[in-house]
Amino acid sequence: MLHKLRILIAEDLLSDIELAKREINNSGFECECSVVQTESDFLDALKTFNPELILSAYSMSRFDGMLALNLTKKFDPSLPFIIITRSTNEETVVECMKAGADDYVIKEHISRLGPAIKSVLKKKKNEKDREIFKEALFESERKFRNLFEHSPIGISMTGLDGSLISNKAYCEIVGYSQNELNTKRWQDIAHPDDLQMISQKLQALLKKEVDYIRYERRYIHKNGDTIWVDGSICLQLNKDGKPQFFIVSAIDISDRKRTEDKLNTLNNAIEQSPVTIVITKPDGSIEYVNPKFYEITGYSSQEVIGKNPRILQSGDKPKQEYEELWNIILSGNTWQGEFHNKKKNGELYWEDAIISPILDNKGNITHFVGIKDDITEKKKMMGDLIAAKDKAEEMSRLKSSLLNNMSHELRTPLIGILGFAEILESEIEDPDLLNMIHQIHKGGKRLSETLNLILDLSKIQSEKLTVEYKIFNLADVTKQRIAIYEGAAKVKGLALTTIIKDENIFVNTDEKIFSQILDNLVNNAIKFTNTGGIKVILDKQIVSGNGLQESYAILKVADTGIGISEENFELIFEEYRQVSEGLNRTFQGSGLGLNITKKFVEKLGGKVTVESKLGKGSTFTVALPSVIMHPEMSLADNVNANTPESLSQFQETQLKNLPKFLLVDDDTDTYLVTKIFLKNICILDHSTTGLEAIDAVKKNLYNIILMDINLGYGMDGLSALKEIRKVPGYQKIPVVAFTAYAMKKDKEYFINDGCDYYLSKPFEKNDLLNMVSGILDNSSA
Numbered sequence: 028m029l030h031k032l033r034i035l036i037a038e039d040l041l042s043d044i045e046l047a048k049r050e051i052n053n054s055g056f057e058c059e060c061s062v063v064q065t066e067s068d069f070l071d072a073l074k075t076f077n078p079e080l081i082l083s084a085y086s087m088s089r090f091d092g093m094l095a096l097n098l099t100k101k102f103d104p105s106l107p108f109i110i111i112t113r114s115t116n117e118e119t120v121v122e123c124m125k126a127g128a129d130d131y132v133i134k135e136h137i138s139r140l141g142p143a144i145k146s147v148l149k150k151k152k153n154e155k156d157r158e159i160f161k162e163a164l165f166e167s168e169r170k171f172r173n174l175f176e177h178s179p180i181g182i183s184m185t186g187l188d189g190s191l192i193s194n195k196a197y198c199e200i201v202g203y204s205q206n207e208l209n210t211k212r213w214q215d216i217a218h219p220d221d222l223q224m225i226s227q228k229l230q231a232l233l234k235k236e237v238d239y240i241r242y243e244r245r246y247i248h249k250n251g252d253t254i255w256v257d258g259s260i261c262l263q264l265n266k267d268g269k270p271q272f273f274i275v276s277a278i279d280i281s282d283r284k285r286t287e288d289k290l291n292t293l294n295n296a297i298e299q300s301p302v303t304i305v306i307t308k309p310d311g312s313i314e315y316v317n318p319k320f321y322e323i324t325g326y327s328s329q330e331v332i333g334k335n336p337r338i339l340q341s342g343d344k345p346k347q348e349y350e351e352l353w354n355i356i357l358s359g360n361t362w363q364g365e366f367h368n369k370k371k372n373g374e375l376y377w378e379d380a381i382i383s384p385i386l387d388n389k390g391n392i393t394h395f396v397g398i399k400d401d402i403t404e405k406k407k408m409m410g411d412l413i414a415a416k417d418k419a420e421e422m423s424r425l426k427s428s429l430l431n432n433m434s435h436e437l438r439t440p441l442i443g444i445l446g447f448a449e450i451l452e453s454e455i456e457d458p459d460l461l462n463m464i465h466q467i468h469k470g471g472k473r474l475s476e477t478l479n480l481i482l483d484l485s486k487i488q489s490e491k492l493t494v495e496y497k498i499f500n501l502a503d504v505t506k507q508r509i510a511i512y513e514g515a516a517k518v519k520g521l522a523l524t525t526i527i528k529d530e531n532i533f534v535n536t537d538e539k540i541f542s543q544i545l546d547n548l549v550n551n552a553i554k555f556t557n558t559g560g561i562k563v564i565l566d567k568q569i570v571s572g573n574g575l576q577e578s579y580a581i582l583k584v585a586d587t588g589i590g591i592s593e594e595n596f597e598l599i600f601e602e603y604r605q606v607s608e609g610l611n612r613t614f615q616g617s618g619l620g621l622n623i624t625k626k627f628v629e630k631l632g633g634k635v636t637v638e639s640k641l642g643k644g645s646t647f648t649v650a651l652p653s654v655i656m657h658p659e660m661s662l663a664d665n666v667n668a669n670t671p672e673s674l675s676q677f678q679e680t681q682l683k684n685l686p687k688f689l690l691v692d693d694d695t696d697t698y699l700v701t702k703i704f705l706k707n708i709c710i711l712d713h714s715t716t717g718l719e720a721i722d723a724v725k726k727n728l729y730n731i732i733l734m735d736i737n738l739g740y741g742m743d744g745l746s747a748l749k750e751i752r753k754v755p756g757y758q759k760i761p762v763v764a765f766t767a768y769a770m771k772k773d774k775e776y777f778i779n780d781g782c783d784y785y786l787s788k789p790f791e792k793n794d795l796l797n798m799v800s801g802i803l804d805n806s807s808a
Contacts, residue, residue: 031057031058031059032056032057032058032059032079032080032148033058033059033060033061033076033077033078033079033080034051034058034059034060034061034078034079034080034081034082035060035061035063035069035072035073035076035078035080035081035082036048036060036061036062036063036081036082036083037062037063037064037069037081037082037083037084037087037090037092037095038062038064038082038083038084038087038111039064039084039087039088039089039090040084043084043111043134044062046134046137047082047111047137047140048060050137050138050140050141051140051141051144053141054140054141054142054144054145055141056141056144061076061078063090064087064088064089064090065089065090066089066090066094066095066098069090069095069098070098073098073099073102073103078106079106079107079148080106080107080109080144080147080148081095081099081106081107081108081109082109082111082140083095083096083108083109083110083111084110084111084112085110085111085112085113085119085123086112092110092111092112092123093122093123093126095108096108096110096123096126096127096128097126100126100127104127105151105154105155105158107129107147107148107150107151108127108128108129109128109129109130109131109132109140109143109144109147110123110128110130110131110132111131111132111133111134111137111140112131112132112133112134113133113134113135129147129150129151130143130146130147175194176194176195177194177195178194178196179196180196180276180277180278181193181194181196181197181198181199181200181256181276181277181278181279182194182196182197182274182275182276182277183197183208183213183274183275183277184263184272184273184274184275185213185272185273185274185275186272186273187270187271187272187273188212189212189213189214190209190212191208191209191211191212191213192208192209193205193208197275197277200246200254200256200277200279201216201246201247201248201249201254202248202249202250203216203249207249213225213275216246216247217244217245217246217247218244218245218246218247218253220245221244221245224242224244225244228240228242228260229260229273232260232261232262232273233262233270238261238262239259239260239261240259240260240261241257241258241259242258242259242260243255243256243257243258243280244256244258246277253281254279254281255279255280255281255283255284256277256278256279256280257277257278257280258275258276258277258278259275259276260273260274260275260276261273261274262274297317298317298318299318300317300319301319302319302398302399302400302401303316303317303319303320303323303324303378303397303398303399303400303401304316304317304319304320304396304397304398304399305320305336305396305397305399306385306394306395306396306397307335307336307394307395307396307397308394308395309392309393309394309395311335311336311337311395312333312334312335313331313332313333313334313335313336314332314394315328315332316328316331316332323370323376323401324339324368324370324371325370325371325372326338326371330371336397339366339368339369339370340366340368340369341367341368341369341375343367344366344367348364352364352382356382356383356384356395357384357392359384359386359390359392360384361381361382361383361384362380362381362382362383363380363381363382364379364380365377365378365379365380365402366378366380366399376401376403377401377402377403377405377406378399378400378401378402379399379400379402380397380398380399380400381397381398381399382395382396382397382398383395383396440696444467444789446696446699446700446701446703446704446789446792447696447699447700448464448467448468449468449791449792450700450703451464452464452465452468494536494537494540494630494631495537495538495539496535496536496537497535497536497537497538498533498534498535498654499533499534499538500530500531500532500533501532501533501534501541501565501580501582501653502527502529502530502531502532502565504538504541504542504545505525505527505545505563505565505582506525506527508542508545508546508549509523509525509545509549509563511546512549512550512553515553516553516560516561519553519556519557520558521553521556521558521559521560521561522559522560522561523549523553523560523561523563524560524561524562524563525562525563525565526562526563526564526565527565528564528565528566528567529565529566529567532565532566532567532580532653533653533654534580534651534652534653534654535652535654536631536632536651536652537631540627540630540631541631541651543623543624543627544582544624544627544628544631544649545563545582545584547621547623547624548582548584548624548647548649549561549563549584551621551647552584552585552586552588552645552647553586555586555588555589555645556586556587556588556589556644557588557589558587559586559587559588559644560586560587561584561585561586561587562583562584562585562586563582563583563584564581564582564583564584564585565580565581565582565583566580566581566583567579567580567581567653568581568650577652578652578653578654579633579650579651579652579653580650580651580652580653581648581649581650582648582649582651583646583647583648583649584646584647585644585645585646585647586644586645586646587643587644588644588645589641589642590639590640590641590642590643590644590645591637591639591641591645592639592641593639628649628651631651632651632652633649633650633651633652634649634650635647635648635649635650636648685707685708685709685710686709686710686730686731686803687709687710687712687727687728687729687730688705688709688710688711688712688729688730688731688732688733688799689711689712689713689714689720689723689724689727689729689731689732689733690702690711690712690713690714690733690765691713691714691715691717691719691720691732691733691734691735691738691744691747691765692713692715692733692735692738692765693715693716693735693737693738693739694735697735697765697788698713701733701795704792704795704796705795705796705799708796708799709730709731709799712727712729715738716738716739716741716742717738717741717742717743717744717746717747717750718741718742718747720732720734720747720751721747721750721751721754724751724754724757725754728756729760730760730761730803730806731760731761731762731763731799731802731803732748732751732760732761732762732763733763733765733786734747734748734762734763734764734765734782735765735766736764736766736768736777737766737767737768744764744766745777745780745781745782748762748780748781748782749781752781761783761784761802761805761806762781762782762783762784763782763783763784763785763786763798763802764777764778764782764784764785764786765786765788766785766786766787766788767787767788767789768787773785773787774787783802784798784802786798
């Protein structure tokens with residue numbers, strides 16, 4: 028059924044109404060007409076008839092066209108309206124058109140009504156179409172704007188000049204606000220390394236070589252970071268087909284790129300790993316092996332994928348250990364151990380392995396990963412090292428034994444050489460013979476000093492030197508030690524001066540080691556000085572810093588000897604080195620004194636330095652940490668009471684009632700020297716074997732036993748001592764280890780094995796007298 032055009036006619040002349048209908052029909056319209064003559068009927072028809080076109084006479088008896096036009100515009104401004112009038116007055120026409128009439132028809136030319144209707148309807152249709160298009164365009168723009176602004180994908184409309192109009196997502200990617208990006212070009216935010224690539228792609232779009240481009244590129248974020256994006260570009264053309272702008276989309280893939288980089292790094296690390304990596308399924312079947320696996324085992328990945336690692340087993344590992352391994356890793360823990368496996372070619376090799384479970388986010392085991400390191404060479408090396416260590420320990424033991432034996436064999440005859448020489452010096456008056464005795468005594472002492480230096484060096488090198496700390500006054504010890512060298516200085520015509528700037532300089536250190544330091548420096552000074560003299564200066568120094576005060580004892584030994592050139596300052600502290608060396612060396616000595624002195628000083632926490640000028644002399648300075656003594660502090664437990672005065676008193680009183688000593692020693696020279704040294708000090712009995720000594724103590728009560736350790740054939744000294752301790756009354760009798768064994772730890776060993784005191788051979792007369800004096804004093808206390 029064809030649609031009928033609904034026409035509302037406002038007219039009060041019947042003839043005009045018929046005339047209008049006839050023209051409408053003649054124009055070919057299928058229509059339905061409604062005629063009204065009053066305002067009320069017109070308004071009612073607008074609402075109920077719903078006309079598509081209104082024809083109205085300009086003037087009517089009860090209604091007029093201008094009012095009908097106004098009412099129509101208020102009801103529906105888009106409703107077509109044609110005025111039909113008899114007047115040809117131009118003002119009337121203008122008035123109608125201004126009021127909004129779409130056309131007018133003069134009744135004298137009523138034949139124009141049909142074309143007018145067609146024109147008006149077409150015009151209204153076009154307007155309606157335009158409105159629909161406009162509304163659709165607006166809706167499309169609204170949707171595009173919403174899509175553009177709120178899209179999670181970064182979008183930018185990039186002008187041909189590089190200008191940017193960007194959405195929020197795009198701004199968030201590069202870190203700029205929309206206003207900031209409006210002032211920039213795409214080149215400003217692109218990574219410099221990508222500029223050429225992007226320009227080439229844009230040119231390809233402009234030349235229509237491609238319609239669309241997809242790529243990964245980099246932006247420079249506002250904060251300077253590099254941002255990776257997955258992007259695309261297409262070219263927008265205008266209605267004439269000319270380039271208008273580029274539409275750029277971008278998705279931030281920086282996290283993905285970082286993850287990819289990490290995965291690539293991890294993959295490269297696994298692929299290039301210097302250790303074997305094996306990944307298996309929970310059932311143990313191999314899923315992945317890295318290239319190192321092939322290099323070590325000889326099996327390619329194709330040969331082992333899907334198989335169990337047991338193909339590598341050599342059969343050396345017990346089944347129980349494999350069961351324990353599986354129990355550990357199936358419980359979610361890591362197993363670590365060694366495998367003795369077999370390669371494809373049958374060769375055996377060792378692996379250090381760590382096997383761990385891989386868990387998913389629910390804690391279920393998805394795989395096992397094994398990291399295994401070929402330790403075959405390491406195993407061999409360890410075996411070689413163990414063998415070398417065993418051999419080194421054996422060599423060290425042999426060396427220690429050799430040194431012990433050498434020490435014993437050298438020290439024992441030195442007792443006779445030094446002892447008899449010292450005795451003869453006081454007895455012989457013939458100048459020539461006395462000079463010979465002096466030379467024998469001098470040579471023996473030199474040999475003894477050299478032996479002591481070698482043994483000291485051995486202790487230091489083996490780090491077995493023990494520091495026995497006690498508090499004592501350096502001034503007292505220094506005076507006592509310097510007195511020993513007065514005779515040697517006098518023989519060379521040298522002045523030996525001691526300057527004590529403070530009589531109360533206390534240290535908490537090893538007195539014996541300090542004495543050795545002082546002896547070495549003074550002995551060197553006398554040796555290398557031919558004219559002038561030696562000054563020994565003792566002082567103390569307070570150093571402040573960081574709110575703390577540190578106190579140091581300063582010992583200086585200055586001489587007027589040969590001096591040392593500056594380039595040799597370091598050399599003199601090296602082992603076996605002297606300023607004068609080779610066949611033309613001027614001075615005798617082992618070259619160990621200063622090296623040992625330096626090591627001794629450092630062992631005591633101090634420092635030694637040298638100042639010297641060639642031909643002018645040298646000054647050696649030793650700085651040792653000192654202690655500040657307070658009135659309530661006492662040295663009773665530290666001060667050695669064996670002063671020369673106490674020794675004299677001891678000798679005087681003991682002459683009246685001499686104690687009885689037993690010397691157990693198989694060396695006749697030792698007995699003769701000891702007997703002469705202890706003349707008027709004690710009654711000395713002598714046993715040459717352990718059995719003789721045991722028999723002697725059963726018959727006599729001795730105040731002191733001097734026990735040699737090496738008694739030749741038969742029972743040694745320590746074994747004899749154990750038997751002597753069983754004799755009633757001898758459980759606490761003082762026993763001195765009277766021995767030529769002077770190597771590291773010898774003293775501690777002998778004391779721990781039953782001896783009470785220790786005196787190494789060879790010894791000076793005063794060393795022996797001081798020891799027995801102290802023992803007797805302690806026994807009587």
